[in-house]
Amino acid sequence: MKKKRMVFSVFMMVLVLAACGNEANDSPQNDQVVTGTANEKAMTLKLMESETTGEYLADSKGMTLYFFKNDKSGKSNCMGDCLKKWPPFMERDFAVPKGFEEKDFGTMKREDTGEEQVTYKGFPLYYFVNDKGAGDVNGEGVKNVWYIVNDKTVFPK
Secondary structure, X not given: OHHHHHHHHXXXXXXXXXXXXXXXXXXXXXXXXXXXXXOOOOXXXXXXEEOOOEEEEEOXXXXXXXEEXXXXXOEOOOOOHHHHHOOEOOOOEEEOOOOOOHHHEEEEEOOOOOOEEEEEOOEEOEOOOOOOOOOOOOOOOHHHOEEEOOOXXXXXX
């Protein structure tokens, strides 16, 4: 296990150094999320693992991403005070980890703020305010409507 972590750490350092040396402007030209391989993008989503939840999707800093069971595909039902506890994931330029497909990521325009929020299989992605550090999964199962995202996530219809 230590050997895997060391290899992963070296790989991530190489990615960071490669990203620092790239001065090209990769800004998106439309409202779609720009995804690609880790060598092409500065940020890479991670597939992390917890003893309590199993594998889950996190941002490049290891912060867990969640979905809200009460959302609909392409529509957020988390507004107002809900957004104070569940801030939206808004990153625009990232690579997806192994096990995920780029085509499953997109954006939707929030009705309340007009901002573009990242979606996975049409469902908006969020952080949880009580996750204070990388690897925290405190939002899993909250009120039986908030859940981590992984490659096996089944979304409500």
